[in-house]
Amino acid sequence: MKFFKRVGAVVVLVLTAGTATLAWLLSHPPGLDGLSTLRWPTPPPAQVPLQVSFLGVATVLLDDGETALLTDGFFSRPNKLTTFLRQVEPDVAGIAAGLQRAGIPARTGTLAAVIPLHSHYDHAMDAPEVARRTGALLLGSSSTAMVGRGWGLAEAQIRTAELGKPYRFGRFTVTLYPALHTPTGFTGGEITAPLKPPVRATEYKEGQSYVAHITHDGRSLLITGTAGYVPGGLQGVKADVVLLGIGAMGPRSAEHKAAYWQETVATVGARRVIPIHWDDFWIPSTLPMQPMPKPLDDFEASMQFLQQQASQTKVDLRLPLEWQPMDIFANLPPVLK
Secondary structure (H helix, E strand, O other): OOOHHHHHHHHHHHHHHHHHHHHOOOOOOOOOOHHHHHHHOOHHHHHHOEEEEEEOOOOOOOOOOOOEEEEOOOOOOOOOOHHHHHOOOOOOHHHHHHHHHHHOOOOOOOOEEOOOOOHHHHHOOHHHHHHHHOOHHHEEHHHHHHHHHHHHHHHHHHEEEEOOEEEOOEEEEEEEEOOOOOOOOOOOOOOOOOOOEEOOOHHHHHHHHOEEEEEEEEEEEEEEEOOOOOOOOOOOOOEEEEEEEEEOOOOOHHHHHHHHHHHHHHHHOEEEEEEEEOOOOOOOOOOOEHHHHHHOOOOOHHHHHHHHHOOOOOOOEOOOOOOOOOOOOOOOOOOOO
């Protein structure tokens, strides 16, 4: 009996220590101080032909003064407790505040399209409300279309994208290529009926993942919403800059990281890489961005890999400004021959 009591006590101690360690890790995310040399220097002047703003996770705003595009449009950011144990739904007030802060006035029609890169809640959940408020087209997968229908978005504002088809919006041309989500427990699945929130976060299935290739006045960029890839999926595609989704990349194998870089950066001949989808999307967007804490990701491992690859291949690596416009094509390194 004494033996079993001792074993029980040890188990309790181990569980307590493990819980305490996990709680400490979640409340102590890695910092950005050691990466100050990678930070974008200053916002560009207002007359830059194309301004690109990183709004957190994989939400990116592109604006040329005439037309604007938005990937994902995620502003709600429910906390961890809500996400894991309760139900999630769009925070309408938070979406309105996010659009205003980003300089997208409600109901002006200046936003041409909102394009979720896949249909997880942190990518597609808010997009129908963004489209409703701005008159934008919701362009994405059949799963994203079901998210739009579940929110009651008008069918005229919903379009299911065709892979490899160019879509014109003003001086922008958007072409969506296939991607795969970073291998995690949330990978895969389709949303096959209108999804009406509130629902569990896991009801937002991945659907088709995309890499968005965007051209504007002779310049080109890629935006990826996840650190997965389709082998050969970008053959023949060229881009000057890649806004590279690195969510959940840190714990992946060295082989996966190397293949992701090769398939997404090297294949397109990119001269600049800007990591996105590294921030903790369970904290309010009104707070400064901070990396996702361990054990949910390993931001330090991701950045160490990216710095090594960038140094070896002469690619310019920059951390984005937060909620401020960037001239992502300024001072690009020369094309390597």
